[in-house]
Amino acid sequence: MSGDPLERIAAALERLAPGPAAAPDWDAASAFVWDAHPDALHPVPEVSRVPLGLLVGIDRQRDTLLANTRRFAEGLPANNALLWGARGMGKSSLVKAVHAELEATGLKLVELQREDIGTVGRLLALLRGAPHRFVLYCDDLSFSHDDAAYKSLKAVLDGGATGRPANVVFYATSNRRHLMPRDMIENERGSAINPAEAVEEKVSLSDRFGLWLGFHACDQDGYLAMIRGYCAAHGLDVDDAALRAEAIEWQATRGARSGRVAWQFFTDLAGRHGVRI
Structure with a gap:
């Protein structure tokens, strides 16, 4: 095989090495x-x-x-x-x-x-x-x-x-x-x-x-306020006493209160009431 072995190795490495990324649109x-x-x-x-x-x-x-x-x-x-x-x-x-x-x-x-x-x-x-x-x-x-x-x-x-x-x-x-x-x-x-x-x-x-x-973890009032905010934003009208009871039961099954748990409850609630989010 002709050519300098070092040049062939360098060329092979160049082919293997990824080139610089092209800028996207x-x-x-x-x-x-x-x-x-x-x-x-x-x-x-x-x-x-x-x-x-x-x-x-x-x-x-x-x-x-x-x-x-x-x-x-x-x-x-x-x-x-x-x-x-x-x-x-x-x-x-x-x-x-x-x-x-x-x-x-x-x-x-x-x-x-x-x-x-x-x-x-x-x-x-x-x-x-x-x-x-x-x-x-x-x-x-x-x-x-x-x-x-x-x-x-x-x-x-x-x-x-x-x-x-x-x-x-x-x-x-x-x-x-x-x-x-x-x-x-x-x-x-x-x-x-x-x-x-x-x-x-x-x-x-x-x-x-x-x-x-x-x-930091939210308290119960903060958790309920998140859910009420989601309901208002998506036009979901639910009796407040029923909403409170269901939301508290939901977080009890999760063992925690957080924004994520509030959104998961609202997702379930919206699905049950036929509201798209």
């Missing part, structure tokens, strides 16, 4: 999903979301995130945000609802799956040159004991040499405030020569979010 949608196998941004024609006005019991979190995102959409400084806390209390719904409120500004939403965090550098390179501003969003973000992908995330949160692109802000939701198991932190602290330095790198990941917005 940004006008095709206001939201996109990142697919790293192979690299591509897929438009989302219709985002599954709840109107901002129907998110009850999280007024402070709503106002803070909306104001931060509005500033970003206007080209002003804005912080990355970590939405953490109880399951089903509207963390991911709030991110999508805030984007819907500002969609007319040209703001784009890009969803990054947790398992693709390691490819975020390639995604940022694609977004950096785009003529739009982006909310890069990762739902249910957390890291296990042997997971080193958190290091890739630092590029989004401003730790890389090139920093976070000026046209990108990063929002993440998590059930954990510190994005990792507590025993992982304590194990490293106990076995390290310098316990503080051993965990600082991992704990500092949460510290790189300028906004920490906590979400």
